Amino acid sequence: MDEVLLRSLTPSVLAVLVRRGADFAAAEDAVQDALVEAVRVWPADPPRDPKGWMVTVAWRKFLDATRADAARRRREDRVEEEPAPGPAPEADDTLRLYFLCAHPSLSPSSAVALTLRAVGGLTTRQIAQAYLVPEATMAQRISRAKRTVSGVRFDRPGDVATVLRVLYLVFNEGYSGDVDLAAEAIRLTRQLAASIDHPEVSGLLALMLLHHARRAARTAPDGSLVPLAEQDRGRWDIAAIAEGVAILQAALARDRLGEFQAQAAVAALHADAPTAEETDWVQIVEWYDELAALTANPVVRLNRAVAVGEADGPRAGLAELAALDASLPRYAAVAAYLHERDGDLETAARLYHEAARKALDLAERDHLTLQAARLNTLLRS
Incomplete structure (x- = not known):
């Protein structure tokens, strides 16, 4: 079969x-x-x-x-x-399903589950395992989503941006159970790219490929996180990087810049650097400027502060950070990193500990806790 x-x-x-x-x-x-x-x-x-x-x-x-x-x-x-x-015609029918599953009346989690079931063809059991919830819970979520969209008529074009947001959510779920959701998101986005000629669809596909290319190097054998600067770049998937860059270049050539294309451009600059020290941080800051003009997402400005800290020095990065809301996710982690680079190990250790307490992901929490312990050891020596 x-x-x-x-x-x-x-x-x-x-x-x-x-x-x-x-x-x-x-x-x-x-x-x-x-x-x-x-x-x-x-x-x-x-x-x-x-x-x-x-x-x-x-x-x-x-x-x-x-x-x-x-x-x-x-x-x-x-x-x-x-x-x-x-x-x-297959393309029109499949595209209709994408827009149906990304209906604005659905919550993000329901839209993702319905997309995986209806467009991805996954079983309820597989989706439940991927989300680490009981199968009955996922069945109820999918049933509610199906009832919500039943009877919806498509008498106007769907919102591509909403469809892309749902696919991006699928990608960010990563891997758990017997379903690799990152790979599934790439498969679905390829399918969408074959159905619709839109530069942001290409931008999202390029972004996924460029991020996924680094997957093997992101964790150590013991499962701990490996920061980008410390990753073994020989373990990156060169073929995926080449494909992602080619797709991105074709999208950018159409001169209809969107946020996924800008994010992919940042990822491409990281992928292009032979070593962390050779990363073109000045260009990355410029792309974050473009991204900030396209979206009001404050996380963009947080990431830009990191890039400014690399391009112009940690104090310049801290000055950018001071203008942002300290309650932002990962704010304390970024502040800790920049303070450490500026030589203020005591403040950095305290902020790493604070960031670890706020981290929702276990691997990230362990990584930040280890950073705090490392600096505290240095301070005591």
Whole structure:
């Protein structure tokens, strides 16, 4: 049984049913029933046209469920005649699903879960494992999301920015359980890039590839975090970097700059440096200036303060930091780093300890605690 094939067929088959008039929740249930039937039938009798087979079986499952539901009996006249099997253009149907799953009425977590289920073709169990929650909890979340978007009509273009934000959230979930969500996000973004010609889609794909290229070097054998400056760059994925840079260059050439392209440009400059000392921090500051003009996100200015500290010295970075809200996530960690570079080890140690207390990620908390302990040891020696 080709699980990859089944997963790739799921979004387009689901979209065909929705386009034919099925509401989202019922269509998704029918596609899941068809997947179960495929697992049962295909090993002994594989179809010549897998997608056509899936569309036909899923539509019949939908019709059976509709006829069995007395509350929906009035819809029977509309769905009684079974259309000839065969999907509408794949790109348009899949793109419709992306916008449906990124509907503004959904919370970010629900939008991510629904995208993974409907577009990614993951099972509820796989999504639950990735989020480290019980399967029943995830099933309820997905069911609520399906009910929310059922009956939504697409009579105007969808919001690409919202779709990209959902995919970025998927990517940032990283890896847990038996589903690599970072790799899944890259797969989905490639699929979106094939469906829509938009420079920010390319920018997000480039950003994902450039960040993912450093993955193997981000942790030590014991699982501890390895900061960017200390990573073994020989472990970076050169092919992924080359692809990301090429995609980014093509997007930038269109002169329609967006925030994902600007973020990817920063990542590309890090990837281009043979050593941490050779990083072009001046250009990175310039790209953060572009990014700050595009978005009001205060985290951009926090990252810019780090870049200024590298380009113009730690005191310049601290001056930038002083203008920001101290309650920002990672503010204390950035302040600790800049104070350490400025030679104020006592303040840096205190701030590393404060940052560790506020860190939500266990690996980051351990890393910051170790930094505080390292400086305290130096101060006592």
